[in-house]
Amino acid sequence: MQDEIKSEANMQGKVKILIVDDSMTIRQAIEKNLKEFQVEVVGTAGDGKTALELFKNEDPDVVTLDITMPELDGITVLEEMMKIKRDVKVMVITALKDKATGLRAIQLGAKSYLVKPFTSEKLKTAFSRMMGLN
Amino acid sequence: MNETDLHFFIDSTVNYFEEITGEQAITGIPYLKGREPVVLDYSGIIGISGKRKGCIYITTTKEMLKNIAAIILDDNEATVETVKDLTGEIANTISGNVREAYGSSFMISVPVVIEGRAKDIRLPEEVQAFVIPITWKEFKSYLVVCLE
Amino acid sequence: MNQNNQKYENFSLDGEEKQHLLEKVTYNILKNALDGIFFLNKRMEIQDYYSQSLEKILGIVDLNEKNFINILENRIPSQIIESTREYLELMFRPDLDEEVINELNPLNETEFFYEDEWGIWTSSKYLSFIFKRIMEGQEIIQLSSTIQDVTERALLKKKIQQTEEHTQKQMEWLVNILHVEPEMLKEFFIGVEHELLNIEEILKNAKDTKSHRELIENIYRSLFIIKGNASLLDLRFFTDKTNQFMDKVLKLKTKFDLCGTDFVPIVVSLGDMREILREVQTIFKRISHFHNHFRVKRAYESELLIHSLKSLITNLSKQLGKGIRFDYKDFDVLSIPYMYRQMVRDILFLLVRNAILYGIEDSEQRKSSNKEPNALIKVASMINNGFLGLILKHDGRVDRIERIIQKLVTYSPEEPLPENSLEGIHVTQLLYTPNLQIEDEREIIESYSMDMELLKRKLKDQGGRLKITFTSEDSCEFKVLLPLRKNGK
Numbered sequence: 001m002q003d004e005i006k007s008e009a010n011m012q013g014k015v016k017i018l019i020v021d022d023s024m025t026i027r028q029a030i031e032k033n034l035k036e037f038q039v040e041v042v043g044t045a046g047d048g049k050t051a052l053e054l055f056k057n058e059d060p061d062v063v064t065l066d067i068t069m070p071e072l073d074g075i076t077v078l079e080e081m082m083k084i085k086r087d088v089k090v091m092v093i094t095a096l097k098d099k100a101t102g103l104r105a106i107q108l109g110a111k112s113y114l115v116k117p118f119t120s121e122k123l124k125t126a127f128s129r130m131m132g133l134n
Numbered sequence: 135m136n137e138t139d140l141h142f143f144i145d146s147t148v149n150y151f152e153e154i155t156g157e158q159a160i161t162g163i164p165y166l167k168g169r170e171p172v173v174l175d176y177s178g179i180i181g182i183s184g185k186r187k188g189c190i191y192i193t194t195t196k197e198m199l200k201n202i203a204a205i206i207l208d209d210n211e212a213t214v215e216t217v218k219d220l221t222g223e224i225a226n227t228i229s230g231n232v233r234e235a236y237g238s239s240f241m242i243s244v245p246v247v248i249e250g251r252a253k254d255i256r257l258p259e260e261v262q263a264f265v266i267p268i269t270w271k272e273f274k275s276y277l278v279v280c281l282e
Numbered sequence: 283m284n285q286n287n288q289k290y291e292n293f294s295l296d297g298e299e300k301q302h303l304l305e306k307v308t309y310n311i312l313k314n315a316l317d318g319i320f321f322l323n324k325r326m327e328i329q330d331y332y333s334q335s336l337e338k339i340l341g342i343v344d345l346n347e348k349n350f351i352n353i354l355e356n357r358i359p360s361q362i363i364e365s366t367r368e369y370l371e372l373m374f375r376p377d378l379d380e381e382v383i384n385e386l387n388p389l390n391e392t393e394f395f396y397e398d399e400w401g402i403w404t405s406s407k408y409l410s411f412i413f414k415r416i417m418e419g420q421e422i423i424q425l426s427s428t429i430q431d432v433t434e435r436a437l438l439k440k441k442i443q444q445t446e447e448h449t450q451k452q453m454e455w456l457v458n459i460l461h462v463e464p465e466m467l468k469e470f471f472i473g474v475e476h477e478l479l480n481i482e483e484i485l486k487n488a489k490d491t492k493s494h495r496e497l498i499e500n501i502y503r504s505l506f507i508i509k510g511n512a513s514l515l516d517l518r519f520f521t522d523k524t525n526q527f528m529d530k531v532l533k534l535k536t537k538f539d540l541c542g543t544d545f546v547p548i549v550v551s552l553g554d555m556r557e558i559l560r561e562v563q564t565i566f567k568r569i570s571h572f573h574n575h576f577r578v579k580r581a582y583e584s585e586l587l588i589h590s591l592k593s594l595i596t597n598l599s600k601q602l603g604k605g606i607r608f609d610y611k612d613f614d615v616l617s618i619p620y621m622y623r624q625m626v627r628d629i630l631f632l633l634v635r636n637a638i639l640y641g642i643e644d645s646e647q648r649k650s651s652n653k654e655p656n657a658l659i660k661v662a663s664m665i666n667n668g669f670l671g672l673i674l675k676h677d678g679r680v681d682r683i684e685r686i687i688q689k690l691v692t693y694s695p696e697e698p699l700p701e702n703s704l705e706g707i708h709v710t711q712l713l714y715t716p717n718l719q720i721e722d723e724r725e726i727i728e729s730y731s732m733d734m735e736l737l738k739r740k741l742k743d744q745g746g747r748l749k750i751t752f753t754s755e756d757s758c759e760f761k762v763l764l765p766l767r768k769n770g771k
Contacts, residue, residue: 022244023223025216029206068226070244095230100238116227117153137550144543161542163497164549165485166556262553265486267542 014040015131018060020051020077021093022069026116030064030093033120034127048072052080060088062131065110067094067101075104082109091130093118135264135281140164143190143279144266146231150224151270155205162267171254172265172276175199176218178225179255181243186236188261188281192225198273222247228277318429321416324374326350326367329424339409339429341396357395362388373413374422380415387413391432408436455519455562456569462515463586464570469624471566473511474520474559477504481552485545494540501548502531514593523558527551587615587627591634595659598638605645605656606638612662622670622764625740632737633674633760634659641758642678653677669763677757 017039021027027044034041042058045051049071055063063081067074074092081088091112092105102113112130114123127133144161151159177193199220203212212220222245229242248255255278257263263280312319312331318339320332328345337343342353350370354363365388372383389411396405410432416424459467481504488497505528512520530547537544588610599606618626642657649655657678664671741748747763 023226024219025203025206025223028216032207068230068242068244095227096242097231097234098236098238098240099234101233116223116230117150119153135550135553137546140546140550141543144546163485163488163542163545166482166549166553168482168486262556264549264553 014038015062016040016042016058016060017062017064018042018051018054018058019044019064020046020048020069020074021064021066022046023066026066026093030123033123034064036124037127037131037133046070048074048077051077055081055088056084059085062089062091064091064093067092067096067105075101075108078105078108078110089130091126093123135262135279139281140264140266140279142232142235143228143277146228147192147266147268147277149231150227151268155202155270157271159268159270162269164264164266167257167263167265167278167280171251172278173248173251173254174275175249175251176221177248177255178221178223179246179248180225180229181246182229182240182281183243184241185239186282188258188279190225190229190277190279190281191255192221192228192275192277193255194221194224194275195273198270198275201271201273218247218249221245318427320345320427320429322350322370322413322425322427323423326370328353336429339431340394358389358392362392370413370425373415373425376420376422384413387411389413391436393436407431408433452561452565456565458517458519459562459566460569462517464566466515466586466590467566470511470515470517471559471563474508474555477508478552478556478559480504485549485552488545494534498531498534502528502535505531513597514590516593520558520562523555527555585615587623587630588613590627591630591661594631594634595638598635602638603644604638604642606642607656607658609658609660610662612660614663617663617665618670619766622744625744625764626670626672628740629672629737629762630661630674634661637674637676637678637758641676665766668766670766672762672764673759675757675759 015037017034019027019030019041021030021044024046027046031041031044039062042060043054045054047070051063051065051069052072054060065074065078065081069077074094078090078092081090086109089112090110091114092102092110093114093116094101095116096102097115102115105113112126114126118126144164148159148161151157172193174193175196176199177191179189179191181189196217199217200210200212202224203216203220204210206220207216209216225245226242233240233242257278257280261280261282263278266277266279268275268277308331312333315333316335318333318336320336321329323329326349327347328350330346332345337345340353342348345353351363351367354366358366365386369383369386369388372378372386373380389409391408391410393406394409396407408431410430412428412430413425414427415422416426462470481501484497484500484504488494505524509521509524509528512518512524527548530551534540534544534548591610592608595606595608598604637659642659643651643653645655648657657676660673660675662673662675664673737748740746741762741764745765749761749763751759751761
């Protein structure tokens with residue numbers, strides 16, 4: 001199954017990904033787990049302001065986005081990203097487990113919502129789903 | 135704070151360890167925090183505002199954090215930066231998950247990480263603080279909840 | 283007003299100009315009114331013309347011909363929806379008095395929830411819906427409704443209610459503590475603080491899961507002491523709260539395989555008690571300066587000692603099913619020096635308790651010993667040869683207890699205290715043990731030894747003496763001598 005996923009990604013070419021989370025550990029964990037999908041990490045950001053700057057400059061295809069962050073929170077960042085590039089695939093990865101936040105994120109245009117704490121498997125499954133790989 | 139509140143935080147903490155590490159954390163007998171400091175090597179503090187006000191923090195040892203970092207990152211040599219960062223992330227996750235019960239009016243801040251046992255964490259005086267001892271593998275931590 | 287009504291009733295709609303004017307006025311009203319205004323037909327459908335702000339207030343657009351009851355679904359508590367349907371149906375019945383029906387309006391003030399497209403409630407407001415009939419001749423053709431946002435008023439009302447409840451609670455506490463002599467109250471607070479700290483320490487230091495039973499017993503013991511002291515002073519609110527706490531501890535007693543989370547109710551109850559103690563102490567501080575200013579005479583304070591002893595005897599004898607008479611006519615409270623007031627209280631409490639628990643028989647035993655059904659406890663005092671003497675005598679005599687007491691040494695100041703003596707324990711802490719009826723002799727010895735040890739310690743500090751005598755009249759007498767000059771000097 002994993003080999004199938006990997007070869008699919010290969011056929012489609014490398015996907016540019018921007019990782020946004022105020023936790024360095026989580027950024028590293030996401031990067032480590034998604035490397036299997038032949039993505040190209042074009043940037044990582046620890047706050048909303050930097051995230052938007054990188055988004056404008058690097059034009060990623062996919063963004064993993066935390067919500068509770070300094071400078072600008074993830075919901076505001078998501079709104080701005082959607083204005084810049086409507087078809088970007090955003091996976092919100094957050095500790096905020098309440099349904100209202102999740103639904104709001106989807107309403108604003110996020111394609112996937114993953115709640116922390118997450119295992120490697122859950123992250124990979126959610127990513128695969130979002131990318132239409134399974 | 136009532137029993138249900140305390141259970142939310144305990145469940146959130148237990149769930150964190152189980153999800154991330156696959157190994158259960160055991161909560162010890164909770165008690166009221168007195169004047170004595172409850173501080174281990176690293177402490178991650180989250181401020182809570184909105185309908186309920188207060189703060190929670192998790193305080194733990196370097197060894198435990200290194201163990202967890204090793205599981206998350208496959209890295210047995212986690213740096214001080216990683217360990218500090220992880221403290222904040224654990225605190226953030228535990229309090230964020232509690233929002234499932236309280237809803238979006240339960241607002242959490244970004245985490246603040248304190249290093250070292252010398253300092254005590256000053257909590258609102260007029261609000262009682264509950265200390266929940268947590269044991270994961272052989273490592274001891276404390277979750278301190280101080281909520282109106 | 284009548285002239286205005288007449289004007290409207292005679293208003294003719296024939297002229298096109300007047301019609302335009304009417305429409306314009308109506309439009310302006312509906313556009314600018316801050317309240318939600320709408321009209322319902324008999325099928326409960328909202329009519330075309332409604333105020334602009336209605337959509338904002340309800341959080342719903344395009345209300346034309348929407349069923350009002352359906353709009354309320356999932357936005358107000360379900361039991362109110364059914365009442366609303368009934369109420370509106372009644373409003374359309376011309377045979378019923380409008381004013382009477384309006385008294386039953388369930389939407390007079392209700393919490394209205396706003397939801398997003400997934401039906402998740404995101405916020406709420408308090409809205410007031412007022413309905414009036416619109417008549418055409420004798421027929422009710424529509425109901426007009428006005429919706430107002432009364433959130434501020436409702437929240438203020440709630441806050442006032444909460445404050446009133448809190449104030450009332452504090453008043454109850456105040457009334458409860460007013461009858462208690464301040465020194466006794468202060469001592470009570472110290473005692474409670476000590477026990478709560480004890481419970482905190484027990485929880486904090488509970489590392490070994492195997493000792494949960496002991497842990498629970500120790501917590502229960504502390505609560506028992508608090509309850510006992512509160513009962514003595516007739517502090518009902520404290521007794522009630524402690525009872526609730528004790529119930530939670532009792533539940534743990536019956537549980538197997540205890541874990542940390544089982545103690546959550548305990549620590550939360552502990553927190554609640556701390557909070558009550560803090561609040562009561564605040565109230566006490568506020569009134570204590572009045573107390574000091576209008577300080578009662580010493581005689582009254584002294585009467586409290588007798589009153590407390592009486593309460594102790596009444597409560598304990600009731601719990602144990604023993605009948606007891608209390609004779610204190612030879613006890614001169616006023617002759618007790620101020621410096622010994624507290625100590626005398628402690629000693630008498632301890633001795634009375636011991637007498638009732640271990641000395642005095644129950645009515646069956648007394649009957650079989652041909653004794654009077656009610657036992658006698660007598661306290662007396664005297665001043666003699668530079669000593670204050672306290673005597674407590676009772677006519678209970680249980681053989682096994684006598685054997686135990688005989689093992690205890692009559693204490694004098696020169697004797698050293700035994701090793702492992704209790705440190706810093708107040709008498710009142712030993713007044714109450716969880717098991718009032720101890721059958722096991724070993725436990726009785728332990729309990730009695732603890733009490734005697736404490737008494738000895740107190741006497742040692744003052745250079746006092748204790749003598750226990752079994753008289754030939756089948757009774758037991760405790761005699762305590764305290765030097766009137768400190769430490770016997």
